[in-house]
Amino acid sequence: MSSGLVLYGYWRSSAAYRVRIALNLKGLAWEGRPVHLVKDGGQQHAPDYAAMNPQQLVPSLRDGERVLTQSLAIMEYLDETRPEPPLLPADAEGRTRVRALAQLVACDIHPLGNLRVLQYLERELGADEARRGAWSRHWIAIGFAAMEAMLAGHAATGRYCHGDAPGLADACLVPQVYNARRWKLPLDDYPTIRRIDEACNALEAFRAAAPEAQVDAPVG
């Protein structure tokens, strides 16, 4: 039973990883189309892909005739067109809290550690691998310190970022924790983040969305 959903992504892209989690949480069937971000000078720059997504970034989601871009906009769309189970709470106060947590990751951490940014730091500013690593850890650490404070001290935090069902904020948090581990950022100072990450990764929806579970992940 195909829902006609096609996700253009890359195994290790945080933004694609988020959308995979959202699709899986909703129990939707989807077909993955790998876009290799390095091979061929970056397949996201190929004319066919650029025509579909002028930003030349992943992910893009095709839903029948519609092409959607931007991971947060895609997840909101999924929540509006396939409402169950919801990715956002029903009340305005809860919704803005979940969106703020998601955007803390998607606006204030992830864009700074993106591949194209690291490439610019190396090429134009001569930043070696050690400095690029320090840069990445710096922005994740600042963001996680704020997120830990927002989660640990709040009555609405439950097994997951908001209550006892996983949602939009969790779909953003888990890929960022994956990325933090890649950069070897110690996570000792973020016990609530670690606890929620562990609870999420106990779910099949998150495990099946993991980078290493994708067809385009390198073998071994």
Place this chain on the structure above:
Amino acid sequence: MSSGLVLYGYWRSSAAYRVRIALNLKGLAWEGRPVHLVKDGGQQHAPDYAAMNPQQLVPSLRDGERVLTQSLAIMEYLDETRPEPPLLPADAEGRTRVRALAQLVACDIHPLGNLRVLQYLERELGADEARRGAWSRHWIAIGFAAMEAMLAGHAATGRYCHGDAPGLADACLVPQVYNARRWKLPLDDYPTIRRIDEACNALEAFRAAAPEAQVDAPVG
């Protein structure tokens, strides 16, 4: 007649500027509380403010007892709690398009040109003013090229980013154009963006939200 809305912002912050536009488009009364991002080592790091907004960024919006953070989450909240006039279209396809345009600015342009990022480039990577300017222009130019393609070629683009009423995408675009001019990025390649920016700035809601119209803007 006070609506009890208090906006903690900074005159030149793009993210605060967005929320000012949204508040004005909805015709809401609000009180501004300036948070100076440089003075006193950055007033956003003061304990009272950090307790309210653990990210130590502007803006924050107080709505009665509630404190909201993240400009996009705040604007979605305003649209849910004060629906008229709407900042988002009614249909799911239109909503995801407007959100994607807004996020193109808020996730993929603005975070890279933020004050804290420019400070890091200078302090840790020795980037002088010329290189910081080149960095800022680079990310705006890439983002605007994609946004121009998404706007110019699309039937839903009207007088504003989506149809003939201003909304969420316009509230993100106009502050980014302001920022582009500050960095002296030539805008010749983005005629649709320029046209929409001009249409927006003909409206009092946008003019009253402009950095120079704020109480904390330097005089003269």
